[in-house]
Amino acid sequence: MAASPAAADTVVDILSSLISIPSVNPMGQNVDGPLYFEGRVSDWLVHFLCSFGAEYERIEVSPGRDNVVARFNSPGSEFTILLDAHQDTVPVEGMTVAPFEPQIQNGRITGRGACDVKGGMAAMLFAFRRLCQEQPTGAANVVLSCTCDEESTTTGITDLVRYWTSERGRSTLLASRPDVAVIAEPTLLDVVVAHRGVTRFRIRSSGRACHSSDPTQGVNAIYRMARVVELLEEYAGLLSRTVPPHPMCGGATLSVGRIHGGTSVNIVPDECVIEIDRRVIPGENHEEVKDDIQEYLTERLDFEIEFEPPWIESPALTDTDNQQLAKAILSCVAHVDGDHAAIGVPYGTHASRTCAGGVPSIVFGPGSIDQAHTKDEFLEIDQLEKAAEVYFQFCAAAHVLQ
Numbered sequence: 001m002a003a004s005p006a007a008a009d010t011v012v013d014i015l016s017s018l019i020s021i022p023s024v025n026p027m028g029q030n031v032d033g034p035l036y037f038e039g040r041v042s043d044w045l046v047h048f049l050c051s052f053g054a055e056y057e058r059i060e061v062s063p064g065r066d067n068v069v070a071r072f073n074s075p076g077s078e079f080t081i082l083l084d085a086h087q088d089t090v091p092v093e094g095m096t097v098a099p100f101e102p103q104i105q106n107g108r109i110t111g112r113g114a115c116d117v118k119g120g121m122a123a124m125l126f127a128f129r130r131l132c133q134e135q136p137t138g139a140a141n142v143v144l145s146c147t148c149d150e151e152s153t154t155t156g157i158t159d160l161v162r163y164w165t166s167e168r169g170r171s172t173l174l175a176s177r178p179d180v181a182v183i184a185e186p187t188l189l190d191v192v193v194a195h196r197g198v199t200r201f202r203i204r205s206s207g208r209a210c211h212s213s214d215p216t217q218g219v220n221a222i223y224r225m226a227r228v229v230e231l232l233e234e235y236a237g238l239l240s241r242t243v244p245p246h247p248m249c250g251g252a253t254l255s256v257g258r259i260h261g262g263t264s265v266n267i268v269p270d271e272c273v274i275e276i277d278r279r280v281i282p283g284e285n286h287e288e289v290k291d292d293i294q295e296y297l298t299e300r301l302d303f304e305i306e307f308e309p310p311w312i313e314s315p316a317l318t319d320t321d322n323q324q325l326a327k328a329i330l331s332c333v334a335h336v337d338g339d340h341a342a343i344g345v346p347y348g349t350h351a352s353r354t355c356a357g358g359v360p361s362i363v364f365g366p367g368s369i370d371q372a373h374t375k376d377e378f379l380e381i382d383q384l385e386k387a388a389e390v391y392f393q394f395c396a397a398a399h400v401l402q
Helices: 011-020 039-051 118-134 155-162 221-242 289-298 323-337 351-356 381-396
Strands: 055-062 065-072 080-086 103-105 108-110 141-147 180-183 191-195 197-206 253-261 271-280 305-307 312-314 342-345 361-363 378-380
Touching: 011 039, 011 108, 011 118, 011 381, 039 055, 039 065, 039 141, 055 155, 065 118, 065 155, 080 118, 080 155, 080 381, 108 381, 118 141, 118 381, 141 155, 155 351, 180 323, 180 351, 191 323, 191 351, 197 221, 197 289, 221 253, 221 271, 221 289, 271 289, 289 305, 323 342, 323 361, 323 381, 351 361, 378 381
Parallel strands: 080 141, 080 180, 180 361, 191 342
Antiparallel strands: 055 065, 065 141, 103 108, 108 378, 191 361, 197 271, 197 305, 197 312, 253 271
């Protein structure tokens, strides 16, 4: 049972409440029920923000899925920081700890989202409330965004960036471009300045169905797709030679993650579909990678295949414009937890979207990515409390960036 937002005194209280409210991303499945979507977390967030008089907006992204945006205005400041954390989690099947009953033991708190990324959200909420209540002199303006649908198709952050780019006026609290952005993800209190992006799409092969007693009367779409997969494995092996790796986040990769074909074992299949995950590195154009794969395959096949439009195209995060921001965050971390590093990582985050929207961006938060999406997900409470302090100190002393 989630605690009353007004009674969530500590950052651990806040996180416990967030964990106890299911917000599972259905990941494209046609499901419904109390476990799924972010609406209940959005409700709690609104009540939390109202409990200390924060200015907020709840903006629908799709039916039942909203972005919650709040703003702290610092008198005299013309510098704005965006703090972003996503509301959704991955599914809970196979978990060995209670997913929605947070347990505190041995300095850890367990539950789905504890690490990814309700811990980071709780730390941001705690810091944001402190800013509103303490009104520190010299603080920046701060916009807190709690976005939806990060774990699947990133519709929440895509919508958010439009508020200051193509759809100005949809938000009154984020009507102009922020100066910098800090994205909550588990980084062990290091600062991520570069990471890979991703393009995901489907390839479809067609055949002609017939009775399996005489396969020669049909065309087997699975056999055709087997040839496609073989060529994709060959293409993936070439990437390390054709795309120089990035020094901080490694090389470009390709993976075939799913395959589906046929309706019955006694019918020659007339269709087969695969799903492609192509990781792009800083410097690559994520909009061109599908076309390059398509050209490679069509030159080598003697049958046609269909390339569906990507359902996600997320650019890489570049480290070309966020060095001053990273230095400022690391200075705050050093005061709280000693020296940490600016690093690159192979996975993607919302930071690439805010960066593409013209905002220097970094990723920072409590916990280890090794605990994200795991069967016994947990977060070290010490990391949670230190992250909350770093977020507050950074926002309270942001004049160093002006």
